[in-house]
Amino acid sequence: MIEKGKISALQMGKMIYLAITPTAILTASGISFNFARQDLWLSPVWAFSGVIAVPVVLGLNRMFPDRSVVQTLRDTVGRLPGWVIGGALWLYYLYISGIVLREYGEFVVGAFLSDTPLIVVLGSLVLVCALAVRGGVEIVGRFADLFLPAFLLLFLLIVLLIIPDLHITYMMPILGDGILPSMKGSLVLQIWFGELSIAWFFLPHVSDRENAKKSLWITFGAIILTLVLSNLVTLLLLGELTGGYSFPFLILARYIDLAEFFAHLEALFMAIWVLGAFVKICVFFYITVIGAAEWMNLADYRPIVFPVALLLTLFGVWVAANYQEMTHTISTSLIPLSFTMFIVLPALIYAIARIRRPGSGNRYSSGRTRK
Amino acid sequence: MRRKRKDMLANGRRTAPAFLSLLVCAFLLAGCWNAREVNDLAIITATGVDLTEDGQIELSVKIYLTSPSGSGSMSGQPDGNKGTSVVRSVTGINMADAASRLQKKISRKVFWGQADVFLFGERMARAGLEAPMDFLMRHIASRERAHVFVCDGPAKNVLLLSPSIERSVADALVHMAEQQTGLNITMMDLAQMLISKSKAAVLPIVVIREEQGEKQSFPYIQGVSVIKNGKMIGRVNEDVTRGIMWLRNEIKQATVTVSPEQSDGYVSLHLHRSQTRLIPKIEGGRWIMTVRITGQDDIVENTSDLDLSVPDHIGKVEKELEKVVNTRVKMALGQAQKEFKADIFQFADNFYRKYPKIWEANADRWDEIFPEVEVRLETDLRIARPGLIGKNFFRQEQR
Numbered sequence: 001m002i003e004k005g006k007i008s009a010l011q012m013g014k015m016i017y018l019a020i021t022p023t024a025i026l027t028a029s030g031i032s033f034n035f036a037r038q039d040l041w042l043s044p045v046w047a048f049s050g051v052i053a054v055p056v057v058l059g060l061n062r063m064f065p066d067r068s069v070v071q072t073l074r075d076t077v078g079r080l081p082g083w084v085i086g087g088a089l090w091l092y093y094l095y096i097s098g099i100v101l102r103e104y105g106e107f108v109v110g111a112f113l114s115d116t117p118l119i120v121v122l123g124s125l126v127l128v129c130a131l132a133v134r135g136g137v138e139i140v141g142r143f144a145d146l147f148l149p150a151f152l153l154l155f156l157l158i159v160l161l162i163i164p165d166l167h168i169t170y171m172m173p174i175l176g177d178g179i180l181p182s183m184k185g186s187l188v189l190q191i192w193f194g195e196l197s198i199a200w201f202f203l204p205h206v207s208d209r210e211n212a213k214k215s216l217w218i219t220f221g222a223i224i225l226t227l228v229l230s231n232l233v234t235l236l237l238l239g240e241l242t243g244g245y246s247f248p249f250l251i252l253a254r255y256i257d258l259a260e261f262f263a264h265l266e267a268l269f270m271a272i273w274v275l276g277a278f279v280k281i282c283v284f285f286y287i288t289v290i291g292a293a294e295w296m297n298l299a300d301y302r303p304i305v306f307p308v309a310l311l312l313t314l315f316g317v318w319v320a321a322n323y324q325e326m327t328h329t330i331s332t333s334l335i336p337l338s339f340t341m342f343i344v345l346p347a348l349i350y351a352i353a354r355i356r357r358p359g360s361g362n363r364y365s366s367g368r369t370r371k
Numbered sequence: 372m373r374r375k376r377k378d379m380l381a382n383g384r385r386t387a388p389a390f391l392s393l394l395v396c397a398f399l400l401a402g403c404w405n406a407r408e409v410n411d412l413a414i415i416t417a418t419g420v421d422l423t424e425d426g427q428i429e430l431s432v433k434i435y436l437t438s439p440s441g442s443g444s445m446s447g448q449p450d451g452n453k454g455t456s457v458v459r460s461v462t463g464i465n466m467a468d469a470a471s472r473l474q475k476k477i478s479r480k481v482f483w484g485q486a487d488v489f490l491f492g493e494r495m496a497r498a499g500l501e502a503p504m505d506f507l508m509r510h511i512a513s514r515e516r517a518h519v520f521v522c523d524g525p526a527k528n529v530l531l532l533s534p535s536i537e538r539s540v541a542d543a544l545v546h547m548a549e550q551q552t553g554l555n556i557t558m559m560d561l562a563q564m565l566i567s568k569s570k571a572a573v574l575p576i577v578v579i580r581e582e583q584g585e586k587q588s589f590p591y592i593q594g595v596s597v598i599k600n601g602k603m604i605g606r607v608n609e610d611v612t613r614g615i616m617w618l619r620n621e622i623k624q625a626t627v628t629v630s631p632e633q634s635d636g637y638v639s640l641h642l643h644r645s646q647t648r649l650i651p652k653i654e655g656g657r658w659i660m661t662v663r664i665t666g667q668d669d670i671v672e673n674t675s676d677l678d679l680s681v682p683d684h685i686g687k688v689e690k691e692l693e694k695v696v697n698t699r700v701k702m703a704l705g706q707a708q709k710e711f712k713a714d715i716f717q718f719a720d721n722f723y724r725k726y727p728k729i730w731e732a733n734a735d736r737w738d739e740i741f742p743e744v745e746v747r748l749e750t751d752l753r754i755a756r757p758g759l760i761g762k763n764f765f766r767q768e769q770r
Contacts, residue, residue, distance in 0.1 A: 111511055124396055131389050169724060176727035240566050241559075244508075255515050255559065263516075264484075 001068045001204060002293060002301055003137055009211035011141035012202045013219040014148045016195075019283040020223050022151075022276025023103050024192040025230045025249050031331045032231070033243040036185025038171050040235045040242065044227035046186035049343050050193035050220050056346045057196075058213055061203040063353050069201050070294035076353045083295070085345070090291030092341045094308070097284035098315025099326070099334070101126065104277040105316060106323050111250055112270060122316040125274075125281060130309040132278075133286045134302050137205050140282045147275045154272040155226070158249075158265065159233050161256045166236035188331050189227070194342030196220060201287045246323065285312060413479040416456070417541035419526030420503050421492035423462055428495075428503070430469035431460035431527040433541060434477070435485075456539050458530045466506035483512035488541040489519045489558065490526035490577060496596060496603035500565070504601075508562060515559040518548045520577045521596040521603060529577055534589040544577065544590060551623040553592035554616060565601055568723050568734070569714035569741075572598040573615060576606060599713040607706055614703025617664060617696060618716045620647040626671065629691040631684075636675035638688050640668040640754065651722045653729055658740055660718055664696065664750045670757045680761030685754050693750040700748060708742045718744060 007015075029040060036043045064072045069089070074082035105122045113121065132139050175182070199216055206212050234248045237255060242248050253269035256262065289308050293301035320326035419431040434457050459476050463469030474481050489507065491500065507513050522529050530540060537543040548555040554575040556564075564572035576594045595612045597605045607615070616622045625642040645666030652659045670679055670688075677684040707715050719737055723730040733740060 114511060127392060128396065131392070169720075172724035173727045176724075238559075239563055241562055251515060257516055 001066070001071070002299065003068070003205060003290060005136040005138035005205060006207040007137055007141040007202065007205050009206050009208050009215040011145060012199065012206055012212065013215040014144040015141055015202065015279065015283055016199055016216070016219050017222055017226075018144050018148060018151065018276055018279035019198060020192050020195050020280075021226050022273060022280050023100060024189065024223075024227055025155075026107060026247055026273065027103055027327065027330065028189055028192060028227070029231050029234050029248050030243055030245055031188045031327060032185035033235070033248075034185075035187070036182045037177075038173070038235065038239075039175060039182035040185060041171065041228055041232035042175075042182040043185035044189055044224050044231060046183050047189065047193040047220070047224055048186075049190040049339065050196045050223075052343050052347060053194060053197040054199070054216050054220055056343075056350050057200040057203060058216065060200060060346060060350050060353065061209075061212070063350075063357065064204075065209065066204055068204055068290070068294055070291065072353075073349065076349050076356065085349075086291065086295045089341065089345070090288055090295055092337075093284060093288040093291055094311060094315055095319065096338065097281060097288055097312055098319045099330070100277070100284055101281055101312060101316035102319050102326055104273070104281065106326060107247060107250075107273060108270070110323060111247060111266070119313070119317060123313050125278065126285075126309045126313045126316070129278065129282045129285050130305050132282050133289055134305045137202065137286065140279070140286050143282060144279050147279055151272055151275050154268055155230075158253050158256065158269060158272075159229060161258060161262065161265070162233055162237060162252055164258075165255060166233065167239065168236060170236050170239040171232070187335060191330065191334055191338045191342075192227075193220075193223070194338050196223075197342045197346050198283065198287060200346055201290065246327075285309070288312070411479050412482040413477045414482050414484075415486045416539050417488040417490065417530055417544070418486050419460075419490040419492065419522070419530045420466070420495050421525045421527055422495040422498050427462045428465055428469050429460055429462045429492075429527070430466065430473060431458055431530050432473065432481075432486075433458050433530045433539060435539060456533065458527070460527055466503050470506070483510060484514075486513060487517050488544050489517055490529055490544075491519070491521050491574075492526040493522060493524060493596075493603070495526070496521045496574070496598065499602045500561075500598065501601045504562065504565065507558060513558070515557065515562075517558045518545055519556050519558055519561050519574055520544065520548075520592070521574045523576055523578045528579060529590050532579065532588055532590055535587070536589075540590060544592075547592050548575065551621065553612065554595055554619075554621060564717070565598075567717055567720050568730070569717050569719035569737070570600050571713040571715045571717075573619075573715045574598060574603075597707070597711050597713050597715055599711065604713065605711050607703070610699060611703045611706055614699035614701070615707075615715065617645075617647055617700050618649075618662060618703055622647075622666075627668075627692060627695055628672075629688065629695050631675060631677060631687050631691045634675045634677050637672070638670060638675050638677070638679070638691075639672040640688070640692055641671045642666050642668050642752075643755070645752075649716070649718065649721045651718070651725045653722070653726050658722065658744045659747060660721070660744050661747045661749060662700065664700070664748070664752070666752045667755045668692065668752060669755060673763050674766070676766065678762050679757050689752060689754055692752050692754075696752065697748050697750055700750075704746055708744070712738060712742050714741045 032043045033040050060072060064075060067075060070082070070086045073086050076082070077085065101122055104125065105118050108121050109116060109118050132143055196216070196219075203209075203212055230249060234242055234252055237252050238245065238248055245251050250266060250269055254264060254266040256265045285308070289301050289305055292308060293304055298304065320329055414435045415432045416435045417433040421429040421431065423429050436455050436457065459473065461469050461472040461476055463472050470481075491503070495503070532540050534540060534543045537546065547553070554573060556574055561572055561574065574596045575592045576596050577590050578593045579588055579590050582588045593609055595607050595615055596603050597607065613622070613625070622642065622645050626639055627642065628637050628639040630637050645664065648663045650661040650663060652661065673679050677687070679685060679688065707713055714737070718741065719730075
């Protein structure tokens with residue numbers, strides 16, 4: 001392992017929370033709505049990918065507690081296949097970081113700085129992220145520590161302030177067409193829930209490993225809760241209009257108007273978004289860098305941070321020609337792709353490892369009593 | 372000691388480039404490309420959309436000038452309310468075209484962020500609102516909370532007014548709408564109605580009260596424009612408007628004057644709160660809507676010969692009150708169901724929410740079903756307080 005830093009289980013939870021929720025709040029509700037309609041709020045409950053991802057990465061970490069992801073790959077499937085899979089994995093993380101970055105850029109340019117070139121918006125954020133990533137996992141973790149309270153506070157503030165404008169009838173009829181629409185709506189959310197498997201990269205650096213399991217499940221629950229809440233308020237405000245908006249939660253933030261005094265809160269939402277996106281991009285950027293460095297057998301990952309930053313900026317521009325293409329990608333081809341890379345791949349590695357080294361899976365099992 | 376200093380130096384050498392790049396980032400914080408100075412803005416407060424004879428869009432805007440050149444701003448006192456607003460109008464093939472031409476006619480950068488009033492001319496409304504609405508919802512600076520009205524005649528005429536009470540015509544209209552003496556429809560409400568299952572909407576109508584001199588004329592809200600499938604198909608008068616507001620649960624305050632049976636004179640009641648609930652029911656192929664109106668009133672004037680400190684008499688007045696409200700509601704229902712055949716009360720959405728399956732099966736037939744929906748009124752208005760006096764002191768012969 002070339003990363004020597006240590007984080008706490010709680011920090012890992014915070015990092016993962018911030019690596020999933022910001023973009024999910026922003027873009028997922030509009031896409032989900034087109035399938036789930038008034039059951040939009042129920043969609044995040046069907047978080048199957050998370051239910052698979054969390055035990056798999058925990059299991060992998062139990063078997064290879066102090067081995068990094070690339071090392072684990074080599075240990076389980078052998079040198080060459082491990083090398084191929086490792087390469088695919090970090091390239092995939094580069095791609096998904098590009099998508100995340102682009103989502104951030106599309107939002108900032110599309111809703112606020114319409115005259116600013118995309119590359120400037122992307123480049124400036126990547127630069128800041130690169131500085132954080134050079135600091136290593138500890139720094140990224142500490143940023144999560146720092147920004148999570150602000151993120152949650154602003155998010156809850158927006159939700160609280162919009163309550164007077166909500167129409168409870170917009171969620172009726174509940175399950176009018178059965179359970180299926182809400183499940184279809186959750187399909188796109190599986191990308192986000194699959195992202196829970198990024199814990200694979202962080203678990204080896206967790207100092208209080210015995211709390212990791214609890215922390216991950218709590219994070220998972222918190223993400224579901226956040227998305228149910230954000231989808232619910234979006235639906236109750238926008239009703240049938242939800243699917244038509246590019247960024248439904250933005251409309252919500254700027255709809256707030258308390259006595260003509262507390263109004264135009266879109267700036268507040270922008271603040272949430274920049275804080276959240278910063279940590280999110282840092283996390284994915286960090287994984288890309290560490291994955292690439294280990295894959296190339298480097299002694300240190302710091303020298304490649306800036307080159308990868310350049311690549312990442314380019315990916316941000318390359319991933320899609322325009323906003324429509326990006327949402328189309330997210331709601332179509334990205335779903336199977338991310339399911340493969342986030343869920344199937346770790347699960348497969350875990351299965352292979354279990355078959356090759358049976359019985360070694362309980363080294364860190366937290367004291368569950370058998371009856 | 373020395374070693375420590377060396378470390379610090381090394382640290383400084385490492386952090387310096389990082390610090391420098393952060394400094395460079397700070398320049399971007401101002402958002403160079405989107406930088407705007409308040410003094411260089413033409414702040415639009417109200418927008419009027421009209422359709423010209425030859426089918427073009429005429430976009431008129433009321434612009435509030437932050438610091439008009441040559442005005443006595445040296446004194447530090449604002450100019451009061453004269454001469455700080457101007458109206459500009461342009462024509463184009465659609466909204467965006469007209470909006471871009473607008474910039475050509477204005478020396479300052481057009482700023483839409485404060486546009487709180489949108490007025491559609493009657494001709495525009497009759498031609499259809501889909502086209503302008505798309506522009507207004509898509510535009511990143513427009514607000515979902517902006518108030519929308521239809522004008523009696525061209526919208527531009529309303530913008531040209533400068534009512535003396537408020538700072539601008541936009542303020543005047545916003546305040547009138549928010550008092551909810553007439554309908555109060557925002558951009559978001561309108562969009563919700565246009566895409567609702569009933570495909571029908573209502574918008575308040577702005578009428579100009581002509582008086583001597585430009586300063587004296589003022590706009591006010593009277594009546595409702597009925598919109599079906601995005602096009603205005605008719606208008607209703609003030610009494611029916613109240614009925615529509617009762618049905619849409621938009622009555623916030625009202626003063627109703629009734630004349631109880633077998634009594635001479637009138638009793639006036641002020642409504643403090645009310646709620647209207649629509650309860651849909653489908654029974655053996657019959658579509659029934661129960662309208663339950665509840666509310667609380669206070670007596671504000673009693674010139675009848677009833678002594679309203681007697682509980683029995685209160686019941687009588689309550690009954691009379693309910694009758695008056697029912698009449699208005701029935702008038703509104705009659706016009707909507709029989710004359711316009713437009714579901715402006717969103718009955719369709721209520722039926723859908725309770726009976727999604729039956730609704731889906733009959734969605735195409737809604738235009739036929741709506742006029743036949745049986746409406747049952749359950750009005751229950753209570754008188755809570757008599758005001759500060761019980762009897763009328765000044766009428767001797769009260770019962």
